[in-house]
Amino acid sequence: MNNKVKCYICGTELNGDDSLVDFCPYCDWTYLGWERELDPDDKDNINHISIRQAKENVSKGLNIWGEPLPKQ
Numbered sequence: 173m174n175n176k177v178k179c180y181i182c183g184t185e186l187n188g189d190d191s192l193v194d195f196c197p198y199c200d201w202t203y204l205g206w207e208r209e210l211d212p213d214d215k216d217n218i219n220h221i222s223i224r225q226a227k228e229n230v231s232k233g234l235n236i237w238g239e240p241l242p243k244q
C-alpha cells in the first residue's frame with residue numbers, strides 16, 4: 173500500500189509511506205516519518221541541518237544544502 177506523504181519542510185507531496193525513506197525532489201529533505209517528534213533544532217543523522225534551518229532555507233528559496241530551489 174502506498175500513501176502520499178508530504179515533505180515536512182516544504183509540503184511537496186511524496187510517493188511512499190512512513191516505512192519508506194524517500195527524499196523530497198524539491199528541497200532535498202530526506203523524509204523520516206518522525207519529524208514531528210524531533211526538536212526543530214535537533215540534527216538527525218540523515219539530514220545535515222535542523223528542521224528549523226531547513227524551513228528557513230526553503231522560505232528563502234533555497235534547498236536544505238543552501239542551493240537555489242528548482243523551479244516548480
Ligand SMILES: [Zn+2]
Nearest residue numbers: 179182196199
Ligand atoms: Zn521538501
